[in-house]
Amino acid sequence: MTEELPVRGRRTTLADVAARAGVSVPLVSIVMRDAPGASAATRERVRKAAEELGYRPDSRARMLRRSRTRLIGVVFGVQHPFHGDLVSGLYTAADAADYELALSAVTPGRDERRAVASLLQDRCEALILLGPALPTSELADLAARMPVIVVARPVRNRAVDVVRTDDAAGLHLAVDHLVDLGHTRIAHVDGGRAPGAAERRRGYREALDHHGLADQALIVPGGLTEDDGAAAARELIAARPTAVTVFNDRCATGVLDVLRREGVAVPGDMSVVGFDDSSLARLSHVALTTVAQDAGRITALAVARAVARLDGDAAADEREQVIPPHLVVRSTTAAPRADLAAAPARRVRTSSA
């Protein structure tokens, strides 16, 4: 029994397997791909030979020969926790659609342009970009070459597909929940120029307006990080609304931390609502009430859209798919204390950072 274990050096190829099985190369190819055109006996023999040689198909050669690479490029931010959830979902969806994923990370030393360039060289057939900061014009240029699906950021250009959470609706949910609890003085810590921040700000204003609370609006400058939230918390302590909606969970965590340290009880003195339902929010000692984005649905739709564009079947016409979020109520929201509910919030439209 010749033990030809796979060792460092030349890789085993179809030809090696063919030689060992005593058949032609194309026939081995047929067997390896489970394509029709080989007898059961041959399949058996070829599989055995491949197994013994530790054969692994070369995806590069395969893609080179096929007209299609069945490869979808994904650009993600290595620092952003939510992108982790999205990447997980993308793998699942791509797998089901029989596509491969090529990951390209954006890091402090590697910008989006480089990340995209490397995917182009890998001959991806479509691009899925998670919360890209690239200008719309460049996205449009890319979209002229290949299907481009932008996730979690609105893009006003008919050439690119967009799958995103309905950010405005998310803030409606948050505000409605707080109003239901009896709050009237509800502030918002915003996300500055972050993707989605403008939509959430708008949703907040609309929702307040809808409840006849427009004159109670208080928008405090925030950002994406815990530090931004901590800074915002100081303004909140001065203004003393009874509840606050925060741009995202990270920022909300910063808000929570400072509030509690300064003796403001949550939810006793102030209710707090986040956005994302990240792992942070789920921690039992944080237990943040938050607006959940449906990562599984978003990623499934993103892949489905990429595949639809590639297969060219009935190219869907709405370029933007907006997914409704849902509210996850945990322990940072409650009815306002009776003595706090009445007093009016100090009105500050936008205070300077």
Next chain:
Amino acid sequence: MTEELPVRGRRTTLADVAARAGVSVPLVSIVMRDAPGASAATRERVRKAAEELGYRPDSRARMLRRSRTRLIGVVFGVQHPFHGDLVSGLYTAADAADYELALSAVTPGRDERRAVASLLQDRCEALILLGPALPTSELADLAARMPVIVVARPVRNRAVDVVRTDDAAGLHLAVDHLVDLGHTRIAHVDGGRAPGAAERRRGYREALDHHGLADQALIVPGGLTEDDGAAAARELIAARPTAVTVFNDRCATGVLDVLRREGVAVPGDMSVVGFDDSSLARLSHVALTTVAQDAGRITALAVARAVARLDGDAAADEREQVIPPHLVVRSTTAAPRADLAAAPARRVRTSSA
């Protein structure tokens, strides 16, 4: 002027560029690779043609033809924040060494075996695994096929290279710092079976022993997450050491949160030291004193080792490179209060969860 903008459909190839420039295909290849063997005038002409056609080399064809792919596979956990720092560093190091990176993520639905398998099909020449959970035997099998560099986890097998932080030394730093401040009753919240946890536990014991404090040892079961830390904090509140070293920053954050909420002042009543110097620790409102792993150095060494194995030049013989960490002192450590410094810590070797 023929505007042959790159449009969806067939990609432009070397042949297209060659035709437009009126030269042979290999000559274009030479120009695109900046290889010697073309006149300045030709280079000029070819570059112009390539530019006009929006030509991008096909990395798959390139790798297929070259004997070398110059591709290093990286397996990382999409949820682990520290892996983000490592991936960033790997890109930088690979770039400098003129290698490409192929990323393969481990997600809840995609285990390490799958992640590795896809990299093998991509014909990576070496593998860098971040904190892999794979059994040593499988790592050794892999290492028989190609250079394998394991990062951030000790592996007792001469076939694989290891680059990791000196975890035990990290706990020496932490304990020494606390002893210098005057602490004698120092507890440790451990990481269970997480990579590095055993080493850190050992370092903690050694350091206490070194200061003649062995009989004060108190190890509380913890874990990797904030929740684990929160649970451990309750035990700490009962035992009341004046200081605690925690497995990692995430867990330490959980400890901090509960301590503060239960009215235990940090660092007034209890000092806390983390491990990782993750972005969490750096947050101004957390300001955690912590043991910093040198991600830049670790990744540089990991790539350097992979390259050394591949180039076969003077294959370094120590398979394990242990990098000393350093202490970052922030605001969660201080001298113990005079009335607390004297009393002995309750002695619990390992309490049950």
Next chain:
DNA sequence: ATGAAAGCGCTAACAT
């Protein structure tokens, strides 16, 4: 059911 031949896009080896 099986094999022979061709070629995906590129680079290396050899011509000239």
Next chain:
DNA sequence: ATGTTAGCGCTTTCAT
């Protein structure tokens, strides 16, 4: 300095 030939590992005709 430039062109010709061959072939990386695979899949796709097209024969048989």
